[in-house]
Amino acid sequence: MGIRLGDNQYGKAETHLVRVTRGDRTHDIKDVVVSIALAGDFDASHTSGDNSMVVPTDTQKNTVFAFAKEQPVGEIEEFGLRLARHFVGGFAAVHRARVSIEEHGWARINVGSRPHPHAFVREGAEKRVAIVTCTKESAWIVAGLSDLVLLKSTGSEFWGYPKDRYTTLEETHDRVLATGVVARWRYSVPELDWGVAFTDARNALIEAFAAKHSLALQQTLYAMGEGALKARTEIAEIRLSLSNKHHFLVDLSPFGLENDHEVFYAADRPYGLIEGTVARDDAPEPGLAW
Amino acid sequence: MGIRLGDNQYGKAETHLVRVTRGDRTHDIKDVVVSIALAGDFDASHTSGDNSMVVPTDTQKNTVFAFAKEQPVGEIEEFGLRLARHFVGGFAAVHRARVSIEEHGWARINVGSRPHPHAFVREGAEKRVAIVTCTKESAWIVAGLSDLVLLKSTGSEFWGYPKDRYTTLEETHDRVLATGVVARWRYSVPELDWGVAFTDARNALIEAFAAKHSLALQQTLYAMGEGALKARTEIAEIRLSLSNKHHFLVDLSPFGLENDHEVFYAADRPYGLIEGTVARDDAPEPGLAW
Amino acid sequence: MGIRLGDNQYGKAETHLVRVTRGDRTHDIKDVVVSIALAGDFDASHTSGDNSMVVPTDTQKNTVFAFAKEQPVGEIEEFGLRLARHFVGGFAAVHRARVSIEEHGWARINVGSRPHPHAFVREGAEKRVAIVTCTKESAWIVAGLSDLVLLKSTGSEFWGYPKDRYTTLEETHDRVLATGVVARWRYSVPELDWGVAFTDARNALIEAFAAKHSLALQQTLYAMGEGALKARTEIAEIRLSLSNKHHFLVDLSPFGLENDHEVFYAADRPYGLIEGTVARDDAPEPGLAW
């Protein structure tokens, strides 16, 4: 009976880069957290500690910073592509490079209602995401977002589900629906105005959440995915992970009060978790995208 | 040698209430996390387990929900006052009630550029805060915010500091200044349009951060505090805690690149922490506000 | 061009159960966080809001609590099996159930050096994990741990790696090696003394980390995986994710001090992330284990 090394990858995770672009009068900033994972001929490092093929993760970090200087960072999909291509192109042993980037938004501060040239306020917890995977021949681009939180105070129902001996949930025709959205969508094209496509997809997700009268969070998920696919034909497939952030109607009857869907307790755990993929029939093969 | 009970308080922390107000066509929501702390005649509970004076924390939680139904929540300062007054007014043993409320912002979703009547997207990590303290006779109102993050990409210097044998920091006339802001300000008036006052104070903090050319984060802190005091005469005193979120210029010279204040590494720890109070000369005594 | 629903699953995440077993004189406690994900015939819920097949996540939560009463929880692998089998067995629409359980350890408190019958102190951040996947015909058991943190103050080197224009890292023959361990291993048997097997695997991981002179964290990873496989023949495969928690030697030379591998700065981000699988040559197919 032998023991062998299986799939493996390594890299530098969460290099936090802030790039300032100094224009004539105004500055722009880009705030990204870059994680790199390389796969390839790294067996010897595992089995005998031979690192002759192992690009140090410290070098990977340096490369992020150097690349941010050599050209503008641009859209995170582009920056990911540049980095991923560098590693598969520059090192024979690297067969696959995956670069995952989270971007934090910053808004320009207004002073006296005029935009300040170099002062910014951080936007919320939501992050824009790009995950770029390259081999020596191909590239796959996944974009997405995390930590977007949405809520409808009505327009959501849940009923008609099977009941067994452990079912106590009451059917409802009016509930609060709140969800934390994690979305990842795969593009079928290698080039695009990534920023506009991101905005279009994000808007479509949010609008579908709002507009769809919901009989189940699953139905909302499908509508959101469909919305994104319709908004951008370049999206082949979207994967959504929606937490169901329960808002329980508080029983106020012991206090002689009625609660007509007004007072809710927002619970932390447990929570529902609804995960699904919405895809085009003719979506190209995902390859190594995921 | 005897042993005795000293200062003590207790209460229910972090009751997460979401209140929906259902208008004719549109809904409004209020998302608050309420923490209550009561001080008073609770020695017997500590020393003999006699709970005859102890308002259960579960009752405190129920009260939050019931009060949210009985009247509109309103501004968090008002909701805090209603709750705090209830506990000192309704229970002889409660000498002091402190109600701390964090409010999370939600923005209305636009669908087809029209505001949706009952769908919302959560705004960032920043929280509006109110801390209301009541005795049977008096009340003190503190407002503030947490998790506001600001950054200037230039317009910040740091030099002229003492050097000792452990000093290696280079003086700089151009650095990135980034800070996480925690602010608490004490009002000298019992009634006010709390929402407008909050917005005015917040704007003043942000504008002062942006507009002040900074020779030290301490100087920025003072300017921010001064800005808030000037914006609202009802603010007697403001306490600011500013983390100095270091953005280190990456040394790109090993790669043959110059770094003219463009590429920064955003560090997590350690960080500077600058804390200070800015007050009016004629500020009334703080009493139990803090 | 059509749009279709792809892979999907849903369930209740992070139901936090504490089960007290009340013996004659002493109590035992089990503290677990249970997450359930069901896959199957749920298309109608997505596409038309028809929930007639959707076992509510609330029912799933209830089932966790009820099952904890009906029989002893036992080892988490067993509890996961009972739950997963219930869902695939009891509901025709459920084709696959995955139950993931995290267990938090508690140690009995000693009073006067005698074990107290019903008082406990929580053990560290480390968690024992089981992930059980069932179809109507089969079951797969994965066990593991998270948040185990290990450190060697010497016995670790890193050199012989390729240098390019972005390499600045110095080779080292003596460094601190610290890692946060996430391990998941797949069993090839359906029954076992899971508790003993877990302890054996965990010990093997830790001993291999300690005993292996390390030329790369990759080499340590392989040794750890090999150790676990050798410790328990029932383990077919192990997946390890090891963060490289960098401890940087502080340059004390500006202070006229030498730093002979004594004073380190423990950095948070970025960090290395080394991931790999170690498997038996004759491991059975993984099926739906992962």
Add this chain to the structure above:
Amino acid sequence: MGIRLGDNQYGKAETHLVRVTRGDRTHDIKDVVVSIALAGDFDASHTSGDNSMVVPTDTQKNTVFAFAKEQPVGEIEEFGLRLARHFVGGFAAVHRARVSIEEHGWARINVGSRPHPHAFVREGAEKRVAIVTCTKESAWIVAGLSDLVLLKSTGSEFWGYPKDRYTTLEETHDRVLATGVVARWRYSVPELDWGVAFTDARNALIEAFAAKHSLALQQTLYAMGEGALKARTEIAEIRLSLSNKHHFLVDLSPFGLENDHEVFYAADRPYGLIEGTVARDDAPEPGLAW
């Protein structure tokens, strides 16, 4: 109406130092996170950006690392004293220095049941704490711990409390009592075997929690404080902050099951928070300890 600077302090927070002591055959490690806050003549920095008195926080960080080399770190109370005395002693403008240190525990790994000379496993989330405050003339030592979590599965009651219209809680003569402990105690002596004193106090807290039949968490708090004071006469005063981590008995009656204090749902929020001080009658004045 003038505006003025009030209380202020600044410093470097959370410098994470790992100190390796390399003995003949075995190594020891010390893992501490050091936060420094200085108060004094820093008005000019705030009001005019004059930093001539401002010891840079970067220098403070360097000092932590240099001091860790110059002498053994020793107990964290001692390390805090050395650092705090350095700042008030070396800089005329520094009137008060407060050094707060969190220590993370590491246990030696056993290989083949023999202790390994230089490999360690991190102990849980619990942290030992010291807070040392120095002026040019005096010093105050506070010690403590954070993130200690305790649970009793019985031996806890809660009844006899006042009922009002918002009370729904049922009285109980048997509940689970679980608490997250934050403790800070002030010593009345300037020198001590700090490590032994810490262990004695910690043990006393834990034993009192276990041994005390509890009619209220307040009563348990007092017993814990009293226990610590009795264990070490050098402790003048102890401040305890105990979260009441609610474990709710799950209602299993809908499933035809009885729940005889066996199955609990461990809730996250809201939680009770019980805070209190236990002190000696003859405790010396606290001065600037807190």
